[in-house]
Amino acid sequence: MTPHPLIRVRDLNVHIDDHHILKHININIPDKSVTSIIGPSGCGKTTLLKTFNRLLDDTANVKVTGSVLVHDEDIYAPHAEVTHIRKKMGLLSQRPFPLPMSIYDNVAYGPRIHGIRKKSELDSIVEQQLKDTGLWEEVKDRLHSPAAKLSIGQQQRLCLARGLAVEPEIILGDESTSALDPLSTHKIEDLFVRLKEKYTIVLVTHILRQARRISDYIVFVYMGEIIEFGPTEEVLLDPKEELTKQYVKGFIS
Ligand SMILES: Nc1ncnc2c1ncn2[C@@H]1O[C@H](COP(=O)(O)OP(=O)(O)OP(=O)(O)O)[C@@H](O)[C@H]1O
């Protein structure tokens, strides 16, 4: 039983070339919480995350069947609009990719694309998002200097601020702290925990300690199948399935 699912995945299958990468995936992702997808390398974590904002559309020889409902809209329905779907989701990848422009322009980029032109309005969005991601005090005196000059950890928070500036509902993160030092990792983890008040957060991680620290729910994936899904404490400390037990004990990697 999961409260208030925001994303509902129904019998989702992904084939790439002739490989059956995701098999009969059924899951409800709860609203306003952190859900972490865990599992060994190559099990399909990134692929599953990509199905949520149709990022597999760009992959060659891919076939996706089944449905992913966000609210009640099937994002794989024939007339679903990819731009509209992606606007609902902010994606944070493994490494930060700031745009080659100033700190300010990185955050203002999305809102400008969506038609916001007034300087005062953009100023206030930039300030708000930089505050929400804990960057404001660190960068307020150099908003117009290049984003590339920031540390990697700051760049990752800037990328999060850029994503949040277009008011998504969902934040997707694929091993978003793997390139960061421990302090920056801690800051991003803290942010996820704070941001779940406003957003639904789905993260891929292979670090069990991280999953335990920040997630409300855990999805354990193994060879393209969901083996177990449930509250963090249950899945990590008292798993029902034998495969999950072996994975959390470190017998499968
Ligand atoms: N574009 C692609 N073309 C062919 N095979 C792919 C493609 N993308 C993923 N796969 C295959 O799908 C399977 C799942 O990959 P995926 O990247 O989702 O795993 P993962 O759990 O994220 O692994 P990791 O922990 O190493 O990031 C793998 O066997 C991978 O080789």
Ligand SMILES: [Mg+2]
């Ligand atoms: Mg991956």
